[in-house]
Amino acid sequence: MIPLSYYLVLSGxxxxxxxxxxxxxxxxxxxxxxxxxMLNGVNLSFVAFAAHWHALSGQVFVFFVMVVAAAEAAVGxxxxxxxxxxxxxxxxxxxxxxxx
Amino acid sequence: MLHLILFLFFGAICVxxxxxxxxxxxxxxxxxxxxxVMASLAAEYLLLGAEFVAAVQVIVYAGAIxxxxxxxxxxxxxxxxxxxxxSRVATLLGVPGVVVGAVLVAWTLIHRSDMGSVSIGAxxxxxxxxARLLFHDFLLPFEVTSxxxxxxxxxxxxxxxxxxxxxxxxxxxxxxxxxxxxxxxxKDHE
Numbered sequence: 001m002i003p004l005s006y007y008l009v010l011s012g013x014x015x016x017x018x019x020x021x022x023x024x025x026x027x028x029x030x031x032x033x034x035x036x037x038m039l040n041g042v043n044l045s046f047v048a049f050a051a052h053w054h055a056l057s058g059q060v061f062v063f064f065v066m067v068v069a070a071a072e073a074a075v076g077x078x079x080x081x082x083x084x085x086x087x088x089x090x091x092x093x094x095x096x097x098x099x100x
Numbered sequence: 101m102l103h104l105i106l107f108l109f110f111g112a113i114c115v116x117x118x119x120x121x122x123x124x125x126x127x128x129x130x131x132x133x134x135x136x137v138m139a140s141l142a143a144e145y146l147l148l149g150a151e152f153v154a155a156v157q158v159i160v161y162a163g164a165i166x167x168x169x170x171x172x173x174x175x176x177x178x179x180x181x182x183x184x185x186x187s188r189v190a191t192l193l194g195v196p197g198v199v200v201g202a203v204l205v206a207w208t209l210i211h212r213s214d215m216g217s218v219s220i221g222a223x224x225x226x227x228x229x230x231a232r233l234l235f236h237d238f239l240l241p242f243e244v245t246s247x248x249x250x251x252x253x254x255x256x257x258x259x260x261x262x263x264x265x266x267x268x269x270x271x272x273x274x275x276x277x278x279x280x281x282x283x284x285x286x287k288d289h290e
Contacts, residue, residue: 001217001218001219001241002103002107002217002218003215003217003218004102004215004216004217004218004263005143005210005212005215006107006111007148007218008106008209008215009205009209009210010111010114010115012205012206012209013115013118013202013206014114014118014137014203015120016198016199016201017119017121018118018193019194020122020198020199020200021121021122023117023191023198024191024195025175025181026182026183026184027127027178027181027182029127029131029172029173029176029178030127030130030181031126031160033121033130033169034121034132036134036161036165037118037121037134037137040138040141040161041248043141043157044144044145047144047145047150047153048218050150050225051148051150051218052216054220056225056229056233057233058168059150059153059225060153060230060233060234060238062150062153062156063152063153063156063230064238064241064245066156066157066160066161067249068245069161069165069247070160070249070250071162071249071252072220073168073169074252074255074256075252075256075258075259077168077169077172078255078256078257078258078259078260079255079259081172081175081176081259081260082259084176086260090176091182091184094184095186
């Protein structure tokens with residue numbers, strides 16, 4: 001028997017690491033991996049709450065999150081390939097045509 | 101007691117992998133540490149009794165999605181990360197803000213006594229029950245996600261294909277047309 005809050009704190013730590021990676025990383029692929037890390041943290045809290053309330057709906061929502069993550073990864077990596085083809089860089093600071 | 105030890109063991113691996121993702125400068129090292137995070141998260145799901153979710157986590161996340169990432173890294177020949185300080189505001193204000201928010205959330209969660217606790221294998225997540233829920237109660241969201249992933253596949257194909265391939269769907273067709281015109285013009289001259 002371990003408290004539910006431990007799982008939620010672990011999920012929060014993973015989400016925080018994802019946000020930090022999103023802020024400090026400069027490689028666009030690593031930024032994408034940080035987003036996946038955030039989604040994984042949210043999935044852990046979904047499963048923990050499903051076990052806490054004895055409701056399987058939480059686990060079903062994990063599958064929906066996985067499908068959205070897969071779609072996002074496919075489209076995002078295709079966008080990264082297109083950006084690399086035109087700009088010849090993976091650094092987000094050099095992809096700045098939309099900046100003022 | 102065993103449950104707590106297993107939870108702390110896999111949780112420590114998980115957090116170490118997440119921090120390693122932030123520290124490493126080469127994207128392929130970050131991808132491999134993200135695979136470590138996902139595998140240990142699958143172990144955490146097993147501790148919670150969600151066997152099917154754990155299996156899908158390993159197959160879909162650590163398998164399919166991370167292979168997509170690794171293939172992209174190798175395809176683009178991504179080297180070491182260049183350290184440029186593009187937006188100082190995000191680093192100077194965002195990082196302390198995020199850390200303070202996380203500490204506040206963790207403090208609140210730990211000091212709430214009425215949260216309850218989870219025993220090992222608390223919820224038997226059998227595939228049969230999940231399938232009944234997924235294909236009966238959540239049928240409409242399931243169909244909507246199938247449309248979503250179909251659109252994502254088409255978008256990925258369109259975005260990743262070369263621009264000239266999109267503009268000219270059949271590259272041999274215009275050439276043949278010109279040849280016919282030339283032949284016709286030659287016949288006119290004769």
